Amino acid sequence: MKSSAIAVSGLRKAYGDKVVLDGIDFEVAAGSVFSMLGPNGAGKTTTVNVLTTLMKADAGTVRVAGHDVVTGIKEVRAVIGVTGQFAAVDELLSGRENLRLMADLKRVRSGDQVVGRLLERFDLAQSADKMAATYSGGMRRKLDLAMTLVGNPRIIFLDEPTTGLDPRSRRAMWGIVRELVADGTTIFLTTQYLDEADQLADRIAVLDQGRLVAQGTPEQLKRQVPGTHVRLRFAGLRELDAAAGALPGSTRDDQELTLRVPSNGDSKSLRALLDKLDEHTITADAFSVHTPDLDDVFFALTGHATQAADTTHEAHTTHATTEAIAE
Ligand SMILES: Nc1ncnc2c1ncn2[C@@H]1O[C@H](COP(=O)(O)OP(=O)(O)OP(=O)(O)O)[C@@H](O)[C@H]1O
Numbered sequence: 001m002k003s004s005a006i007a008v009s010g011l012r013k014a015y016g017d018k019v020v021l022d023g024i025d026f027e028v029a030a031g032s033v034f035s036m037l038g039p040n041g042a043g044k045t046t047t048v049n050v051l052t053t054l055m056k057a058d059a060g061t062v063r064v065a066g067h068d069v070v071t072g073i074k075e076v077r078a079v080i081g082v083t084g085q086f087a088a089v090d091e092l093l094s095g096r097e098n099l100r101l102m103a104d105l106k107r108v109r110s111g112d113q114v115v116g117r118l119l120e121r122f123d124l125a126q127s128a129d130k131m132a133a134t135y136s137g138g139m140r141r142k143l144d145l146a147m148t149l150v151g152n153p154r155i156i157f158l159d160e161p162t163t164g165l166d167p168r169s170r171r172a173m174w175g176i177v178r179e180l181v182a183d184g185t186t187i188f189l190t191t192q193y194l195d196e197a198d199q200l201a202d203r204i205a206v207l208d209q210g211r212l213v214a215q216g217t218p219e220q221l222k223r224q225v226p227g228t229h230v231r232l233r234f235a236g237l238r239e240l241d242a243a244a245g246a247l248p249g250s251t252r253d254d255q256e257l258t259l260r261v262p263s264n265g266d267s268k269s270l271r272a273l274l275d276k277l278d279e280h281t282i283t284a285d286a287f288s289v290h291t292p293d294l295d296d297v298f299f300a301l302t303g304h305a306t307q308a309a310d311t312t313h314e315a316h317t318t319h320a321t322t323e324a325i326a327e
Pocket residue numbers: 015020038039040041042043044045046047192
């Protein structure tokens with residue numbers, strides 16, 4: 001079993017009488033990606049601030065790399081890197097100068113070499129001597145992360161690293177996170193994007209209204225929601241009635257004129273389903289296979305969607321759907 005890079009027990013934090021963290025517990029294995037998932041205002045940044053010694057908790061214990069965040073502030077700070085939602089980049093300096101400044105602050109030996117390697121690794125060498133103010137959002141995030149990596153921290157906190165990035169920059173950021181983990185770094189990642197947690201995390205904890213409502217691997221969490229099913233849509237109630245009669249175990253939605261049929265989604269069961277419709281001379285207007293994703297998990301666990309899910313749900317649905325095999 002891997003040792004814990006982070007161990008949190010009974011963590012509580014309130015601002016005035018507003019309780020933001022209501023006693024949360026979790027552990028992060030060394031060399032893994034742990035993702036804390038939650039909607040806006042759930043308390044993710046507050047958690048990061050406590051874990052990185054920037055803020056004191058009201059109760060509970062937190063150990064990072066074996067050091068207590070209250071009594072071992074210096075030791076904790078020596079082993080962590082933090083990339084926040086608002087980049088620490090100085091806009092009036094070039095990318096190279098920003099990195100150099102960080103190398104000096106951290107008293108890194110052979111600073112120029114370290115900076116040169118980071119610029120290459122993050123694909124920023126071409127723009128290294130331009131002012132950071134001229135960088136795109138994605139480049140700024142990359143520079144911010146590169147600055148975090150100066151001095152090789154073993155544990156990195158990424159607070160919503162891809163919020164506001166376009167899909168290409170998000171994927172580039174995911175690639176960098178994967179490389180870091182392959183090198184043995186531990187990553188604590190907060191995100192409101194379920195697909196991001198799904199892609200990157202070894203373990204996910206879902207934070208909602210101050211409590212962790214679920215923890216597990218992405219697969220374990222997905223298993224907590226109703227499984228794969230086929231959704232059929234019909235032109236009218238008459239067809240829907242006939243199909244519901246022919247397919248026992250299905251669930252109908254009279255408003256949407258749809259039928260939800262449990263299925264493992266493989267070609268054999270799909271063919272059998274279509275044959276059944278043929279047998280009864282029923283035609284479906286649309287036919288789609290739906291696999292549960294983390295949006296469904298979040299909804300099932302909290303009873304509401306994430307904000308990000310609201311805006312990206314369409315994309316997820318399209319992604320998880322094999323459209324219109326029939327008709
Ligand atoms: N210094 C503060 N004083 C009072 N309330 C605060 C303070 N900082 C945060 N809050 C409140 O605590 C709650 C949790 O905030 P936090 O920033 O930790 O959430 P978050 O999950 O990171 O959200 P987001 O995704 O929007 O960054 C929010 O309701 C926020 O308004």
